[in-house]
Amino acid sequence: MRLHLKLKPVVALAMIASSFNAIAASQLVPTNIDHSKNVTIDLKSKVGLATDLYITDHNDDPTPGIITGEIYSIQGNLATGKQTVKFTLNQKSSGPIIVNEQTVTPGQQITFTTMIAEDGRLRIPYKATTDQNTKFDYSVEIPQLVSKNDKVPDLSVGDISVQEGSSGSKMVNITIGMDVKFGKPVSFSYLTNDIDTASIAGEARNLAYDHHGNPFISIVDNPNGGRLVLDAGFPKLYNGTGGTGNTWQYLANVYNWIKADNFGSGIMLLGDKPGSHGGNYRVKDHSSRAGFGSSFTTWARNNGIPLTIKDVDNFGGFGRANVSLAELKKYKAVFVMGSATVGSGGFTQSTIKAFSDYSKSGGGIMLISDHDVFQHSANQIASVFNLRFYGNVNRAPISVPDLIARYGNHPLWDGLSVIPAGGSEGNVDISAVDFSAIDYEGVGGQIIFQPGETSITVPIKIYGDTIREGNERFSIDVQNAVNANLADGQGIVTILNDD
Known part of the structure; x- marks a missing residue:
């Protein structure tokens, strides 16, 4: 059993980070090529690889192999444990060889997984395919070198304070960092969230006013989240039209305007009046064509909308009632029917927070109520957007062409001639939404730390105005971290108002 080597000295090449790809002189040993004194990785490891090596006997037993010097991770630990290795047989090799039990031809690269022993030295078995001399020139790379002794990075978000300014806008950089380098990419998602500032960044607008000048259908068109529609007259949805006519065309327009294509399917119609209570205005009322349940079901079937x-x-x-964000995200839109005549709201605080997060994620919401005694639950959810239902007005049907002539057109009015009314109804108040107080542009997305990176900045636009306000805060929240721990997943930005 012989291994014939023809050697040519070559200068070693230094490599960095978590890979190596080097050529170095070898030494003659009975069955193995031992490289222990040549190339460094990250100024710590000793890795040398042979060149111009000739193999004659393809039946060598034991199989000869490449043995590197000690390999260290980017954190300075011996690179013990499972590693993914890329082996390339360079073009100047004279023929195929068998590497790690795979036949490799000149110019070919193979990838395989192997274990590096506790001594931190990579071992790669090889042998020739014939008894003829085979010139063997190669390179090796470990793209994502991580030791089993490496620390998993801790990810954290920094806090910052910034002056608001009186006009225009400026960028502020939020730093997201890791406490140690890592040999694999680290990814995470992030999203800005309100703390003190207004909940919705977008246009709040009253679309429909009655003959008394009271607004009863209003919208929020939010470029950084989902759209909202507020309707203060549910009697038009509780009628005998069987899900057809102006009212139901209007409802189809609402769905098409607010639906979130990145979420689940169709609509959830969510009622605050329990089915067990009996009486009118329950969403599960299928007792006649006039009930919410039967009318909505017919309408959804007519329009091909899962309900x-x-x-x-x-x-x-x-x-x-505790409705989770995960539940809401099963639907492209959620219609909330506030129809219980109880002097309190039907939902928990966590439900209200879930609706806020659903909207910020792009979910579409329609809040439907009527005059004052019905408004408590709907106002629970509306409050997180600084909106509310109020009052009691005796309302008559409204001409849509007249609304368009007075206040402008909108997709909600497509195909409509009139908005029916049911007598005593409520109003919508959007005056609490002070958009001059919205001092930042909401952002979100995904970020990846490449191996060796420990700090990344996220730019956020801060708006200035001349309104006298106290300090306002918002957060940048990190979640869904891969290859890292969330040590501090929330950074607080304080806008110091200097007006």
Whole structure:
């Protein structure tokens, strides 16, 4: 059993980070090529690879192999444990060889997984395919070198304070950092969230006014999240038209305007009046063509929209109804029917937060109520957007062409001639949405730390105005981290108002 080597000295090449690809002189040994004194990685490891090596006997037993020097990770630990290795047989090799039990031809690269022992030295078995002399020239790379002894990075977001300014805008950089370098990419998602500033960044607009000048249909068109529609007159949806006519065309327009294509399917119609209470205005009322349940079901079927009808009993009962963000994201839009005449709201605080997060993620919401005694639950959810239902007005049907002539057109009015009314109804108040107080541009996305990176900045635009305000805060929240721990996943930005 012989291994014949023809050697030519070559200067070693130094490599950095978590890979190596080097050529170096070898030494004659019975069965193995031992490289222990040549190339450094990250100024620590000793890795040398042979060139111009000739193999004669393809039946060598034991199989000869490449043995590197000690390899260190980017954190300075011996690179023990499982590693993914790329082996290239360079073009100047004279024929195929068998590497790690795979036949490799000149110019070919193979990838395989191997274990590096506790001594930190990579071992790669090889042998010739024939008894003829075979010139063997190669290079090796470990693209993502991580030791089993490496520390998993801790990810954290910095806090910052910035002066608002009186006009225009400026950029502020939020730093997201890791406490140690890592040999694999680290990814995470991030999203800005309100703390003190207004909840919705977008255009709030009253679309429909009655003959008394009271607004009863309003919208929020939010470029950084989902759209909202507020309607203060549910009687038009509780009628005997069987899901057809102006009212239901209007509802189809609402769905098409607010739906979120990145979420689940169709609509959830969510009612605050438990089905067990009986009486009118329950979303699960299928007792006649006039009931919410039967009318909505017919309308959804006519328009090919998947519809799920649930009420507070599905989520813990009135006053305890806990609807999660995951539940909301099953639907492209959620219609909330506030029709319970109870002097309190039907939902928990966590439900209200879930609706806020659903909207910020792009979900479409329609809040439907009526005059004052029905408004408590709908106002629970509206409050997170600084909106509210109020009052009691005796309302008559409204001409859509007249609305368009007075206040402008909108996709909600497509194909409509009139907005029906049911007598006593409520109003919508958007005056609390002070968009001059929105001092930053919401952002979100995904970021990747490449191996060796420990700091990345996220730019956020801060707007100036001349309104006297106190300090306002918002957060940048990090989640879904891969190859890292979330040590501090929230950074606080304080806008120091200097007006």
